[in-house]
Amino acid sequence: MLHLKRVRQPHxxxxxxxxxxxxxxxxxxxAFAGGKIDWEIVGEFLTARSILNGLVKTIIMAPLxxxxxxxxxxxxxxxxxxxxxxxxYSAILYMWIFRGxxxxxxxxxxxxxxxxxxxxxxxxxxxxxxxxxMTPFVATLLGLGICQSAYTAEVIRAGILSVDTxxxxxxxxxxxxxxxxxxxxxxxxxxxxxxxxxxxEFIGMVKATSxxxxxxxxxxxxAAQRIYYVNNYIIELLIVATFWYLLVVSALTVGQYxxxxxxxxxxxxxxSLAQRSIEGGKAQR
Amino acid sequence: xxxxxxxxxxxxxxFGSLQVLHNINLDIAEGDIVCLIxxxxxxxxxxLRCVNQLERAEDGLIWIDGVPxxxxxxxxxxxxxxxxxxxxxxxxxxxxxxxxxxxxxxTALENIIxxxxxxxxxxxxxxxxxxxxxxxxxxLRDKTHAYPSQLSGGQQQRVAIARALAMEPDVxxxxxxxxxLDPELVAEVLTVMRSLAESxxxxxxxxxxxxxxxxxxxxxxxxxxxSIAEQGEPEAVLFAPRNSRxxxxxxxxxx
Numbered sequence: 001m002l003h004l005k006r007v008r009q010p011h012x013x014x015x016x017x018x019x020x021x022x023x024x025x026x027x028x029x030x031a032f033a034g035g036k037i038d039w040e041i042v043g044e045f046l047t048a049r050s051i052l053n054g055l056v057k058t059i060i061m062a063p064l065x066x067x068x069x070x071x072x073x074x075x076x077x078x079x080x081x082x083x084x085x086x087x088x089y090s091a092i093l094y095m096w097i098f099r100g101x102x103x104x105x106x107x108x109x110x111x112x113x114x115x116x117x118x119x120x121x122x123x124x125x126x127x128x129x130x131x132x133x134m135t136p137f138v139a140t141l142l143g144l145g146i147c148q149s150a151y152t153a154e155v156i157r158a159g160i161l162s163v164d165t166x167x168x169x170x171x172x173x174x175x176x177x178x179x180x181x182x183x184x185x186x187x188x189x190x191x192x193x194x195x196x197x198x199x200x201e202f203i204g205m206v207k208a209t210s211x212x213x214x215x216x217x218x219x220x221x222x223a224a225q226r227i228y229y230v231n232n233y234i235i236e237l238l239i240v241a242t243f244w245y246l247l248v249v250s251a252l253t254v255g256q257y258x259x260x261x262x263x264x265x266x267x268x269x270x271x272s273l274a275q276r277s278i279e280g281g282k283a284q285r
Numbered sequence: 286x287x288x289x290x291x292x293x294x295x296x297x298x299x300f301g302s303l304q305v306l307h308n309i310n311l312d313i314a315e316g317d318i319v320c321l322i323x324x325x326x327x328x329x330x331x332x333l334r335c336v337n338q339l340e341r342a343e344d345g346l347i348w349i350d351g352v353p354x355x356x357x358x359x360x361x362x363x364x365x366x367x368x369x370x371x372x373x374x375x376x377x378x379x380x381x382x383x384x385x386x387x388x389x390x391x392t393a394l395e396n397i398i399x400x401x402x403x404x405x406x407x408x409x410x411x412x413x414x415x416x417x418x419x420x421x422x423x424x425l426r427d428k429t430h431a432y433p434s435q436l437s438g439g440q441q442q443r444v445a446i447a448r449a450l451a452m453e454p455d456v457x458x459x460x461x462x463x464x465x466l467d468p469e470l471v472a473e474v475l476t477v478m479r480s481l482a483e484s485x486x487x488x489x490x491x492x493x494x495x496x497x498x499x500x501x502x503x504x505x506x507x508x509x510x511x512s513i514a515e516q517g518e519p520e521a522v523l524f525a526p527r528n529s530r531x532x533x534x535x536x537x538x539x540x
Contacts, residue, residue, distance in 0.1 A: 175376025
């Protein structure tokens with residue numbers, strides 16, 4: 001029997017699923033092609049100056065707000081895990097407030113901060129009117145960044161908790177300080193668990209910048225709206241905005257893949273193990 | 286006679302309402318190899334972890350070279366040491382764990398040089414030279430750039446020993462260093478420990494390797510239910526135990 005040809009299990013379901021998918025795609029494509037969409041307008045505004053301007057603002061805002069989110073998130077994660085009860089409860093209160101209220105609402109609050117505090121001042125040092133400071137850009141940065149930090153803090157805390165307690169003990173036993181142990185030993189290992197969800201949240205952040213259209217921050221959606229308020233090509237401009245969001249998010253997804261691969265140093269599956277022994281050999285030479 | 290290297294007096298330790306150490310008193314002289322044996326849950330590891338302050342006992346004190354660990358006498362009271370000083374005291378004591386606890390994102394070399402560079406502020410080049418010498422000593426020079434995941438358990442434990450030695454400790458603590466190893470890998474780790482013992486290092490070893498205890502230790506301490514039930518020369522404790530619980534334990538391990 002050994003010489004008989006082997007026949008693998010057939011996968012009819014996959015063929016059928018593929019076929020259904022192709023038919024559906026065709027139908028959707030046809031519907032859009034025949035629908036009331038002026039594709040020439042889409043093409044024309046795809047690279048319109050104000051749209052590209054909005055794209056640049058989105059591309060600048062998302063990483064900045066995310067940076068605020070990650071930095072504050074790290075601080076509040078460490079406070080939340082601190083032995084100091086004052087730090088711990090402050091962090092819990094902070095997370096409760098900023099996770100508990102809607103993001104859009106928080107944006108409105110920051111933008112309208114001048115209604116509560118007309119001036120921002122450090123007595124005898126400086127004083128400035130809130131309206132001047134709280135531009136749409138600053139309000140968006142604070143609103144999105146701080147709200148994000150309340151979520152990121154929990155992600156970072158989970159990542160830190162996922163690191164084997166023996167790692168911290170080993171660092172302690174070697175005489176490393178808390179700070180050294182956290183920075184050199186625990187956080188680098190926690191990052192493996194933190195990066196994938198933070199990558200997801202970064203993607204979410206790119207899309208969340210569109211909320212700032214409501215407080216006159218001229219990112220992509222706001223730019224598209226300003227155009228269709230005038231020319232009434234609503235769907236066409238929304239498609240333009242969709243296109244750019246998809247493009248930015250796709251680029252980020254690719255970046256996340258490479259970052260995760262880089263972070264899997266020392267942990268890993270067999271394939272990367274072989275790769276590392278090659279790199280190790282190089283290092284020795 | 287010189288004062289003992291380590292003096293432990295009246296140590297009581299609780300986890301919640303459970304008392305895990307009962308009035309522990311123990312003297313360890315410079316160069317002593319002390320093996321702590323006893324059934325699991327008898328407090329051996331906890332006692333070891335109290336020595337380098339990974340655990341803090343509620344009562345009692347530990348002196349190393351005459352210096353109380355974790356506390357300082359001030360105006361007739363014992364004042365808790367600030368963390369910086371605790372960290373400094375710890376740096377003089379090496380510890381080897383049952384589960385190795387190597388840093389998985391560092392190579393063997395990086396594992397060894399990390400603390401000397403960060404804690405002792407030694408120049409990287411000097412730390413590396415010393416690390417290579419230590420890797421030679423534990424027979425793993427060819428694994429310098431390997432990550433822990435590429436090493437066997439026995440190799441990982443030898444790197445962990447080299448890592449602890451890189452801090453040039455006065456005392457080495459071993460917490461069941463061979464318990465997580467496959468039987469054929471135990472010997473290579475014990476060989477390294479034996480040569481360390483011969484070099485005059487003061488060692489406190491929690492172990493189930495009674496053969497090692499008999500051959501290398503000059504004192505064996507049998508612990509049971511958080512107390513020291515019996516201590517003395519290895520031959521005496523292992524072959525002529527006076528305590529009935531020591532007898533039971535030794536016969537159950539040897540069976």
